[in-house]
Amino acid sequence: MLDLVLTNKEGLVGNVKLKGSLGCSDHEIVEFKILRAARRVCSKLxxxxxxxxxxxxxxxxxxxxxxxxxxxxxxxxxxxxxxxxxxxxxxxxxxxxxxxxxxxxxxxxxxxKELLTNSNTKRKPTGGGNKGR
Known part of the structure; x- marks a missing residue:
């Protein structure tokens, strides 16, 4: 159940351990690992x-x-x-x-590539702007 709360697929949460309680409360510490897929999904675009x-x-x-x-x-x-x-x-x-x-x-x-490099270059200010206002 914990895997579906924290991730969007089953089986991605592992090594779930209950560690002691938090002070005087009835809450307990839950330790777990979120497993990730070893292989990256290829884009089909x-x-x-x-x-x-x-x-x-x-x-x-x-x-x-x-x-x-x-x-x-x-x-x-x-x-x-x-x-x-x-x-x-x-x-x-x-x-x-x-x-x-x-x-x-x-x-x-x-x-x-040419358009990409031109769009990434910073433009210098012309200095015209609102001078003397």
Missing amino acids: TTLDFRRADFGLFRDLLGTVPWDKALEERGAQESWLVFKGHLLQAQERCIPTKRKLGKNARRPAWMN
Whole structure:
């Protein structure tokens, strides 16, 4: 029971020992260890790799769909779902994905090393400000 109070998984609390009481009260000292997993969980974050995308095939796949027939007599919501389905199928076939690993998994895919270094440099104050006020 103690493991579910202190952690979000069972079996992560071990070596539970009851040590003496706290002075004159009826409370007791509980000593325990929280065990952690030895192996770190891999991130399964994937992003679309537009640099390796085949946009010609993407255009051809969406161009061969008879949109007049596909969207005929459908409402806006239903038409959107049909279009979205075709778009996602074409995307799956033409745009490969890549896994983001390590510390770069938190950084947006579009932020390259140059942008990162420029954003981390401190700007010097220009000295204009509110002088003489």
